[in-house]
Amino acid sequence: MKKQPHCRQYDLINLKNKIINTYIVNNIVIWFFMNNLVSIKSATLSEDIAQQLINAIVQGHIPQGSKISEPELAKQYGVSRGPLREAIVKLEGLGLVTRTANVGARVIQLNIQDMQDTFTMREALEGMATRLAATTMHTDEVNSLYALLDKHQAHLDNNQDEHYLQQGGNDDFHLRIIHASGNAKLIRLLTEELYAVIRMYRRHTADKRSDPRQALREHRAILDAIANHEGDLAELLMRRHISRSCHLLKQAMEQAVLASH
Amino acid sequence: MKKQPHCRQYDLINLKNKIINTYIVNNIVIWFFMNNLVSIKSATLSEDIAQQLINAIVQGHIPQGSKISEPELAKQYGVSRGPLREAIVKLEGLGLVTRTANVGARVIQLNIQDMQDTFTMREALEGMATRLAATTMHTDEVNSLYALLDKHQAHLDNNQDEHYLQQGGNDDFHLRIIHASGNAKLIRLLTEELYAVIRMYRRHTADKRSDPRQALREHRAILDAIANHEGDLAELLMRRHISRSCHLLKQAMEQAVLASH
């Protein structure tokens, strides 16, 4: 078999008269063949392992507080310890594990104090993102967000698929506002680093206390402020919204602690 | 020579009737012998290399935008490529370098947009830290900070050693407020991750426009608000203070760009 030719960043290559479009985004290689997705994989093993580890930790397959054994995981994922260690270093940077020299890595232990600290940071950052979005967001993007909220409303009225809002749907609104801020640093920190821990907290506490209708009302108020380009108000409302969800999560965690005794 | 016994975390060991106190803090090993500092070094090579690389980049010994060659640096620091790679992964997490698969790492290129994005994040985070500090700071800590500002005032009145304020002295005030917030996540992000890039920006732009007396006045106003436990006001003042320094830095960078043409 002929050796595969080079695939460069955002490159269009011609392989035996077949047009293959190759993208490399964030070190993830994506192959299109005649506009159809052919293959998608990380360019390096360590990227791959890191992503798998993040998912495993967030979803609880690797329990919180447990020790991470390098030889064991290496065997499990079928790689050597080199890429695995790189992945662990990355997880340490994300705050998902803590490492001690000559001892090893340990998955973080969730607790109320840490959760509040995290949500306080999120409050500050996402509040700022909302303020920025309010000053720069275009009318069509605002309308698109209104349509998203209408869809959420429809989901609630039909009283079906309520899980959708609790899972990804609720995040859509937040993520799109964050991206609308246009601040690359802010986007990276909130969406790549902080959200891993936040999703972990939500995953591990079945927050049935949260009221989707109340959340939707707050989302509408925030979007109204953005549509009117009222940065101050938008930031204030977003901070209150996050602070409130933090409070609810705290109650759920306290209840879980009581139930376990 | 007898083999050295184990030195565990926060351990007190007895080596041939000599009392040696061993601390391991943040993977940095510190040895005391009869209350005198004997030796201090990182527990692992990668920690050591990472710290040296951070300093080299922040102080410009490794120029911005330059490519990082693993074999070259490994030879230079006298280590193998393994620990060096771990250090580079860490630097990527700090946002000091960007990595591309199969190509390598590159020191970030400073520019005005990135600087503004960074300072906007800092504004949000340090504003929140100031708000938290205003609600929790004790009287003695407030007085200690007033003493610090008086010292700064004395430095200014003597019109000597003005460099002290520009360098570390100015940061003292900010760092102590951040620590007073009591939010561990916030402290780590601001002091360990963000400040590396911020120091890099200040280092590479001789910001002679900044007026130490004005900065000192603003510091006093912030501290007054903290002393009165006015969280809202303290946050507002800190954000304005940071926004102003961002504006000055931007002017300096624009001037530097013009001068280089």
Place this chain on the structure above:
DNA sequence: TTTTTATCAAGTGTCGACAATCCTATGCAG
């Protein structure tokens, strides 16, 4: 019994080597 010391397997930190990929230079065809 209690405390100290020695021993040992498991795990982590580090290294050198090989395979895969990228970048540059050279040659060739048009």
Place this chain on the structure above:
DNA sequence: CTGCATAGGATTGTCGACACTTGATAAAAA
């Protein structure tokens, strides 16, 4: 001269092996 294909050196990604540390167990001393 320009554009494309190929070849080569240099760099990155990955692997297996070895030295040192750790934590626990067993032996020895008080």
